[in-house]
Amino acid sequence: MRYLAIFVLLALLPSARALDYDHLAARIVGALQLHPGETVLIRYDSGYFAELVGPLRRRLQQAGAVPLGPIEYQAKSGAPQGYAELLENAGVYLWLPLRVDVREITPAERLALQQWLDKGGTRREIHFHWREGSVLPDGLAGEHSAALDAIYEDALDIDYASLSVAQDRAIAVLRSGTVRVRTPAGTDVRFRVGDRPFNKQDGDASPQRARAARVRVDREVELPAGVVRVAPLEESVSGRIVIPTARFGVKVARDVRLQIASGRVTRVEASENLAAVEAALQAGGDAARRFREFGLGFNPKLQPPAGSRSLAYYGYGAGVVRMSLGDNEEIGGAVRGGFVRWFFFPDATIEVDGKPVRIPGR
Secondary structure (H helix, E strand, O other), rough: OOOOOOOOOOOOOOOOOOOHHHHHHHHHHHOOOOOOEEEEEEEEEEEHHHHHHHHHHHHHHHHHOEEEEEEEEOOOOOOOOOOOHHHOOOOEEEEOEEEEEEEOOHHHHHHHHHHHOOOOOOOOOEEEOHHHHOOOOOOOEOOHHHHHHHHHOOOOOOOOHHHHHHHHHHHHHHHHHEEEEEEEOOEEEEEOOOOOEEEEEEEEEEOOHOOOOOOOHEEEOOOOOEEEEOOOHHHHHHEEEEEEEEOOOOOEEEEEEEEEEEEEEEEEOOEEEEHHHHHHHHOOOOHHHEEEEEEEEEEEOOOOOOOOOEOOHHOOOOOEEEEEEOOOHHOOOOOOOEEEEEEEEEEEEEOOOOOEOOOOOO
């Protein structure tokens, strides 16, 4: 899955809260449902979440799997030694959190990982992000806290069967007619899903799920779980997206309004710093003016603490809507170009043919 906008985060120091790394490792390894002899490549940052590597290796070995590496994320402009060979020999890729100001995953590494996933079979990966998931509604980095650490860890322990059932019910409804998304700020978007595939993040990273994958993101499993994602039929998307406050470069734009017709942004307005918005879309090419994706969160435990400006884990919390502009190849859409920009709407309402879509736990 791509997170180009998310990876502009600033450096963040380790949390003041002690995490139960063995508990985290147990959830990751359990989600994989590994078979004996399956090979697992671990990528890690020695300055962040390194304490997770040891418990992961033990849990993997107890499951009969063969850990590869671990390979550390490289310093900026660095090149990992042995990455390509280990990736080729891996059946599973574990992407642990990193400090994005001093470590990076290069474009060449990302491309190699995409090509590896696209070979199919039981190849799959787990994105175990953490602080990176604490975002503001404009899709860029928010403030992380020890309280969010506790929420993220607790959100791993949910009723996954009930989560999956709730997601399936909502998917059936969303597929049944014209979807309408509205917010108090003025967002009012309509679209149809048609037969486009839904990506369902329900904590299942099993070989069986990988074999059934229809799009690349079906092989990219997120923990904590909770979102369903789809690229609507591009020509069906119309209306407007309103973002009260959003950062573009070094500027903060206000009351950003994106008018959309047939899946394209046809007009851009803002009460402040419109030029910054226009410049960002211009730099992103044609894809930056194309509707990319709709996402809807379902995890009842991923609610931010009182007073937090940050949303919990990429909007995977129950009822949070995600909409984006840009390339949607990985999710089964027709837009290409590389650009991706997310926006989050925690106060959205959703209807299908006039009937409300209800999310348990909201």
